[in-house]
Structure formats: C-alpha cells, structure tokens
Amino acid sequence: MINPSANGWIEKFFNTYYSLNSSYSSNEQAFYCRTRATGFIYGHVIFLDVSEKLSTKDWTSEEISKVALLNTLHGIYQLTKKNDSSSDFISCALNFYNEMHPKGFSFFQKILPTESKATQLEKIIDSRVQTNDNIISKNFSHIITNALLFIDVLAFHHFLLHKELTKGYIQKLEETIVGIVAISLKIKSKKTQYDDLLIKLFEISIRYTKFSEIKITDINAIDFSFLKTSFEKFYLLDLASMAIWSDGKMETAEFDFLNALGKTFQIEKPFILDSLNEIDDFIQQNKASIPYFNYSNPIKHFYDQASQNVITLITRNKKRLQKELLESKDLVKLLALSTTRDLDKEEKKKVKKQLLDICKTVPSLTIFLLPGGSLLLPLLIKFIPHLFSSAFNANLD
Known part of the structure; x- marks a missing residue:
C-alpha cells in the first residue's frame, strides 16, 4: 500500500506496482483507449492501470489523480522511447516540467536542490493536480480534480518527440x-x-x-x-x-x-x-x-467534501489519534459532554486548543492548522466518537 500524500510514494510505486504492462508494445490508439477506460480522460479516475492490483480505498480524488498522472506519463514515455526505466523516466519528466515552467516559477520554489529526483517530481505532480490555493476554496470547487490533466501527457509526448516543448x-x-x-x-x-x-x-x-x-x-x-x-x-x-x-x-x-x-x-x-x-x-x-x-449547492458541497476528507484523515491515523486522545482525559470528557449538552464558551475554547495540540503531533492532521483549517474542527469532533465509542459511553455513564 502506498500513501500518495507522503514522501517517497513515487519510488514505492515503481518498486511495488510498476507501470503499465509492456505499454510500449501497444499502438497509440490501444494505449489511448486503455487510458480512457480508467476515466483519466474524463477527469474522474475509477481505477489505475497497473501491473499489480492497487487499492485506492480511502484515497482522496487528488491522490488518485496524482498516481494516475504519474502512471500515464510513464506509459507515454515507454510507448515513445521504448524504454521502461523508471529512473530515466523521472529524469526526463523533470526536464520536461523545468522547460514547461522555467526556474523561478511558483512550485519550483518549493524544490530543494538536495532532494532526490523522485521527491522533486512528487512535489511537481502535487502542484499540477492542485487547482486551488487553500482548503476553503478547494472544498467549494465543483470538482477538486483537474479535469484537463491529460494536457500534461500530450505536452510531455510533444517534448519527447521534439526534444523540446515548442513555445506556445x-x-x-x-x-x-x-x-x-x-x-x-x-x-x-x-x-x-x-x-x-x-x-x-x-x-x-x-x-x-x-x-x-x-x-x-x-x-x-x-x-x-x-x-x-x-x-x-x-x-x-x-x-x-x-x-x-x-x-x-x-x-x-x-x-x-x-x-x-x-x-x-x-x-x-x-x-x-x-x-x-x-x-x-x-x-x-x-x-x-x-x-x-451531483453538485447541489456550495454549502452542501463544501460539507460533503470536507466530511469525506476528515473521514479519510481519521481512518488513516486512527491508532495514533486514539492514543493521543486517551492521553488527554480532559478533552475526551469534554467531547463526551458535548454529545449531551452545549459546551460553554470556555469549554469550547479548551476543546479547540487541545485538539489543535493533538493535530500538531500527528503529521497528517496538520491540515487543521492551516488558514481556515479550524473551520473543519467541528467535523473532526463529530467523527471522533466513532473511533472508540465505548470510551465515550463510559464517560457518559
């Protein structure tokens, strides 16, 4: 299993799941039709065309799109260059994105010269899939996933054929x-x-x-x-x-x-x-x-998207979150009380502070520390009882 939001996912992907099975032996139409079947062309990926079965359960749409983009870029590289080397592909992909966005472009400022090429490509792919600047605008979007990611694949193919990305x-x-x-x-x-x-x-x-x-x-x-x-x-x-x-x-x-x-x-x-x-x-x-x-209205869409994101984060960090919560008995008691009565101003302030302290200790939960992230705390509180309902029942008793 890989986590496309953690460092090192590209290397693990190639070491464990690899890319398309001998995609370079297929013709262009066959490759395109296989890619279309995954939903990548339509901006909604339903499965990943890889040699080993890869479960995307509990992945966000962005994470699925990141792996799908990497896999499709690698597939087009195999098809064009008749070369299945992942290291050669990563170097070539970096050269391509460097030409697409010269030095000084926003997401290249995040790349450190000491980082491995795979890590650099991870950051670039993450930036290509992102369509919004912050958690609030992201959850208000009609669709989080970039619907035109295949443009990157076409531009990469153009780069491979001409050894440069033609201006314009x-x-x-x-x-x-x-x-x-x-x-x-x-x-x-x-x-x-x-x-x-x-x-x-x-x-x-x-x-x-x-x-x-x-x-x-x-x-x-x-x-x-x-x-x-x-x-x-x-x-x-x-x-x-x-x-x-x-x-x-x-x-x-x-x-x-x-x-x-x-x-x-x-x-x-x-x-x-x-x-x-x-x-x-x-x-x-x-x-x-x-x-x-299935878009209804911005408020409901925000709530649905945010709820799903919080559930995913809780599921992935269930054991760590349980441990941190159990060590904070006052917080658990207050959260349990909140299920039977409204907390007063001081109690709410204490809950927020202690929850944010816990989020600092769990790397994946630092999303709640970002600007606007505190708006999602009520959702986190809502889903916490499902982690260990018996502890909450005991408190209520």
Missing part, C-alpha cells in the same frame, strides 16, 4: 480545447444546468487561457495545423463528446458536428461512435460518484 504549444492546445467545447455547447438547442458547470470546470482546469476570452463560433475558425499526433485528435474528439453528452441526448446537429470534427482529424467513423459509446457507458455506470453530476 500548451496555450494553443488549451485555446483549441476551449473553442471546441464552446462550439459543442453552442449548437445545443436546449441548455441544461450541467452546461454552466462544465464551463466552470474547464475554467478552473485551464492554466494559460481565459475561457471567456475565446469567442470561436465555427469549427472552420479553429487552427488545427499544429496538431500532429493521434493522441491530440482523439482527446479533442472525446472532450467534444463529453460536452455534447452533458444533457444525455444526441441531436442531429451535435452528431454532424462530431462527424465534421472527425473528418477534419481524419478519424474513422467507428472511433467516433466508440467515443460516444464510451462516454455514455462511463457516465451511466459512474454518474453517482462523479461530483460534476
């Missing part, structure tokens, strides 16, 4: 994606609540382009000349299918648009139909777990 490549790619999605939404005869959510999802995912600044209304107005690989074209077609599917219906104009896009990309019709079937099957099977389709 990523921005052109984002502008093309935004243009295609905008047209896909425009040709709908009936708009739904999901259309606005889809736009917001792309807005928090793109990094170099302003969605509102793209005013493309016709496919002929988009410059596709810089697209050279089948990966790029497959991805753009799938994003168009994703945008069109958001209302669960396929109109004649929408199907004609996909066919026109496929013709422009010289993609055969069976793949276009496969793209539509894949997105339909994926959403039908996983709709209940995709935040995009």
